Amino acid sequence: FLEFRPIPYGTKRDGELVLNRYSSLVTNGYEFPGAQAMLYAAGIKSQEDMRKKPQVGVASVWWEGNPCNMHLLDLGKTVKEGLEKNGMIGWQFNTIGVSDAITMSNQGMRFSLQSRDIIADSIETTTCAQHHDANISIPGCDKNMPGCIMAMARHNRPSIMIYGGSIKGGYSERLHQPVNISSCFEAHGALMYGKISEADLDDVVEHACPGPGGCGGMYTANTMATAIEAMGLTLPGSSTTPAESPAKMRECLRASEAIRICLERDIKPRDLITRESFENAMVVTMIMGGSTNAVLHFLAMSHTADLDLTIDDFQRVSDKIPYLADLKPSGKYMVADLAEIGGMPSVLKFLIHANLVNGDIPTVTGKTLGENCKSAPSLDPGQDIIRPLSNPIKSSGHIRILKGNLAPGGAVAKITGKEGKVFVGKARVYNGEPALISSLERGEVRPDENTVLCVRYEGPKGGPGMPEQLKTSAVLMGADLRNVALITDGRYSGASHGFIVAGHIVPEAQVGGPIAVLKDGDIVTINAETNQISMSVSDEEIASRLKDWKTPRLKVTRGTLAKYVHLVGDASHGAVLDMF
C-alpha cells in the first residue's frame, strides 16, 4: 500500500484533538489553495469549517435499477445530514454495483464477482485521493458488502458499514402464497415441467419484489451483513433492520455519532478486522445457514487485511458449530421475521451467552460486541426461528470444504441435512450453464437415476468471474429433480437447496484442473461425512487424459473482464486480484 502519513493521532490544535488528520493536508495552510477553492465550491461554508471539520466520505453502492440498491443514495443523504448535525462534513459519492438477480444471464453474471473488486477499488480511490478522514459505506446487494470491507481494510481510516436492509415479502394473490425472488426461478422450473401455468408464473414475477431492499432470505447479502455485524463493523441491528423502516433512517442518523467516536479514539478497520472477528463471522454464518459465497468473500477480506484465514478454517468451525436458524432458502422464515424477535442483537446476545461468539471484540461504537447487545431483548423461548442449542437443525455447520481427486485445491459444499450425506452418481458434463439448461429443457435429466451434473469452465478465469449457477439450481428445484447433485468450478446460488451442490472447485477447468477431464458416465462420489469429492478414475488415467487436454481460448481478450482474467487468483484464496 501507498503509505499515507496523516497528522499523528493525539495532536491538538487550538486545544482540541485534531480529527481531520488526513484532510488537513490540503485544508490547512497555503500549500494547496486550489484544493481549498474547490472544496468551498463543493459546499464548505467557512474558513473555520475548512480548517477544523473532519471530512467523511459517504459511499453508497447506488444505482436505481435494482431493489437491493435503489434506495442507497437516499440513505446516504440521511447519513450526510447526521454528519453535518454532528460537526462533520459529509461527501457523498457512489460506486458501481450489479444486481446478482439481474446479471443472471450467463453473460451478465460474469461481471458479478468482478464488481466486488471494482467497489473496493472505487471506495479506496476516492477515500485516498480526496483525503477523506473517515468513511461510511452503504452497500445493498451481494458483492457490495465484501467490496466495502475490502476497501476499509485497504485505506484503514475510521469506517462504518450501514447495510441497506432487506426487502419486504411479496404475495401472489393467484397462488395464495407469499413469494420472493427465489419463487420466480422455482416457478419457471415448475412451468417447464408443467406444474403451473404461464399466468401463474407472471403473477409470481409481478409480486415477488414489492419495493427496495436486498433479497430477504439468508442468501448472500444477508449472510454477509449478519457476519459483518458480528465482526463489529456496523451499528447494532444493521443487518436485520428492514430497508423500508424508520429504524433504518435512525441508524443512518446515528452513524455520525459512532464515526465521531471512531475518529476521537482512532478506531480503525484493521483494529476490528481480526482473526477473532473472523471467528465470529464464521460462527454466525454456520448458525444462520448462510451462503457459501461467505467462504470466498471472507477469504478475500482476510487477504486484504493481511490475515491468514484459509478454507480449512471454515471446516474447523463447521465441525463444531450447529446450524440453528430456520431461514430461507433451506428453512421457513425471512430475515424480516428475525427482525421482529429482536434481530441480530438478540441473536448475538444468545450466542455470546452460549460462548459461541466472542463478545469481547471491539466495535465501531467504541464498546465491545457484548456491550452493544446487552440491552437487546433475549430470544423468546417460544419463537422457532432460532432453534435452541439442544434442538439444532443440524449439529454441525452446513458448509463443508471438500477435497479429493476432482478438487485437489478444495471445493465448497452446502449440506443442510435435507440432501443426505453421501451422493454417488453418473457424471453428465456440460461446458457452461446454458448447455445444462438446454439439456434440462429437453428433459434429458431423468428423475429416476442418480446424476451428478457438472458445469465447468465457469471458474474465476474460465467463466470468467465464477458465474453463479442460479438458473440451474432454481430449475432443478422447480422441476423437483431430487436425484441429482450439482458440481461446478463456478459458484451456485445462495438460494440452492434440496440437493447436494459443490462449487468453487479448485483448480478450475480453464487452468487444467481434473474437472476439465471428467467424462460423461464417470462415477462421482460426494461424501459430506469424510469431506471428499472424487471421480472413479485412477490417477494414471487422469494424468493421461490431461496430457491430451488443450487449454481452451479465453472467452474474453479485451476490456475489463480481460484484465480481470489475467489478475484473478483461485477461489480457495478468495479470487482476489492482488495475490502477488
Ligand code: FES
Ligand atoms: Fe441483490 Fe439478492 S439480488 S440481494
